[in-house]
Amino acid sequence: MEIQSTTRSPEPVRVPRRFFKRFTWKQWALLLIVGIVTAVLLRPLWQNPERGVSQLFPTDQTYHYESLRALGYATTGGADVNEILHAIGEIEAGDPExxxxxxxxxxxxKMAEADRYQHDQIGQGNALLSAANYYRTAEFMLYANDSRKLETYRQSIAAFYRGLDALHVPYERMEIPYAGNDLDGLYFPGDSAQHGDTLILMINGYDSIKEETYFTLGQEALARGFSFMSYDGPGQGSAIREHGIPFTPNWGDVNRAVVDAVTAVHPEIKEIILVGFSMGSILATKAAAADARISMLVQYNIMYDFxxxxxxxxxxxxAERVFTDEPRPAWVSQMLGYxxxxxxxxxxxxxxxxxxxxIDDYAEVLNQYRFYEISQDAPEVTAPVLLLAGENDHFVNATLITTTEDSFKQAASITSITYDAQSGADEHCQVGAMNLWTADFFEWVYANLN
Structure with a gap:
């Protein structure tokens, strides 16, 4: 086995009055300390002066990251730089509204711009794809019970497919049978004269939608002649928004249903390169461990244990109170809410x-995260593996790349790349550095194609 490493205005939480009578002043002091320490330790990394990273929102890492995520798609037709910079200048950090x-x-x-372009279909298509990206980003911070969330999601989806149609990009929308439901898939045919018989299959993560992956990797795959596909699995995209299907850690079953469906329609597919997007890296590892049809596995940003x-x-x-199978006192979730x-x-x-x-209980939400890890799955993967990490990732400590490498005990080869700040790809999922990470990805793919 070869290992290569390269460095490169929420609603207020209301606490019942009887809650305050449960504890002595010493217990209250301890709870206060726990709350303060938790809030401090969960602070965004913008407070680290050694990062050396320019921030779009200097006081809020989440708002910075999600803005950079949208901005990064300027290289793949999903954004224009300066209009985003102007827009975020009017946004108050930490304010979802x-x-x-x-x-x-x-x-x-952007939708109004698209309507103006009656003769230039390329201009119209580009405006529509940007609108789709911006609606996706607008929806991101809305709470699930906000009626605008589903409406804005649907606006994003409609703009996206109108944009593809205007640009004459061929695609197929698929319905994938799974556990008595249909999951929505999106397939782009490659060039049969190049790598059309090789499918790059991308799995979303905690918060993505399948349409976003066209900007993340799909367009670059099509430019090189590969076929490309993504889908909304349980807990993702249309599965949760339109059908109410929550996450499941049993992703081997999910992805097997997808592979069965696409290969039935496209029997010409000879190789499948499975790419996990953020938390999707855990899901992709589970899928690759359960399906020998996977030719290569990519953790597009390492993820070992969610x-x-x-x-x-x-x-x-x-943490012992949160991550447990035992019943926990109500104050644990109430403290998280605080x-x-x-x-x-x-x-x-x-x-x-x-x-x-x-899941309604906040502590149980976090507790469920522990079922999304790869310690039992990674050792079963025999395909070549590519691991990508950013040294300033605020979700995943880049030092976990060693633990992740060591977990793939039977992989045909392991190639690891850790991006430093100077590369511009040091954030989670290399946002803002689309050209760099995709070039490294395809260089590795070409080296491992059969």
Whole structure:
């Protein structure tokens, strides 16, 4: 086995009055300390002066990251730089309503531009794809019970497919039978004269939608002649928004259904390169371990255990109350709700998790994270593996790349790349550096094609 390494305005949480009578002043003091420590440890990395990273939102890592995520798609037809910079200048950090207003206004502006282009289909298509990206970003911070969330998601989807049609990009929308439901898939045929018989299959993560992956990797794959596909699995995209299907850790079954469906329609597919996007790296590893049809596996940003970030940010005694199979006192979730007031990242992550996991209790949401890990799956993977990491990833500590490498005990080969700040690809999933990471990805793919 070869290993190569390269460095390169939420609603207030209401606590019942009887809650305050349960504890002595000493217990209250301990709870206060736990809350403060948790909030401090969960602070965004913008407070680290050694990062050396320019911030779009200097006081809020979450708002910076999600803005950079949208901005990065300027290289693949999903954004224009300066219009985003102007839009985010009007957004108040940490304010979900301000975020929605700013991004949806920009999306509306792009839709109006698209309507003006009656003769230039390329200009119209580009405006529509940008609008799709901006609507996706606007929807991102809305809470699940906000009626605008589904409406904005649907606006993004409609703009996206109108954009593809205007640009004459061939695609197929697929319905994939799974566990008595249909999952939505999106397939782009490659060039049969190049690598059309090789499918790059991308698995979304905690918060993506299948249409976003066209900007992330799909367009670059098509430019090189590969076929490309993504889908909304349980807890993702249309599966949770339109059908209410929550996440499941049993992703081997999910992805097998997808591979069965696409190869039945496209028997010409000879190789499948499975790419995990963020948390999708865990799901992709589970899928590759369960299906010998996977020719290569890519963790597009390493992910070993989804619970680690939350677990390591808490005092050990508090984490023991959260990550357990035993019944926990009600104050644990109430304390999490209290600490969410101090971190937009924590507030969004837990509320979003409650929705996509289908769980109301905040502590149980975090507890479910521990079932999304690869310690039992990675040793079963025999395909070549590519691991990507960023040294300033605020979700995943880049030093976990060694642990992740060591877990793939039977992989045909392991190639690891850790991006430093100077590369511009040091953030989670290399956002803002699309050209660099995709070039490294395809260089590795060409070297491993049969």
């Amino acid at each position: 301000s975020w929605y207003v700013g991004w949806s206004a920009l999306a509306d502006r 619970s680690l970030t939350a677990r390591e940010s808490m005092p050990a005694s508090f 600490s969410m007031r101090f971190s937009s990242e924590q507030d969004w992550a837990i509320r979003h998790g409650s929705w996509v996991m289908g």
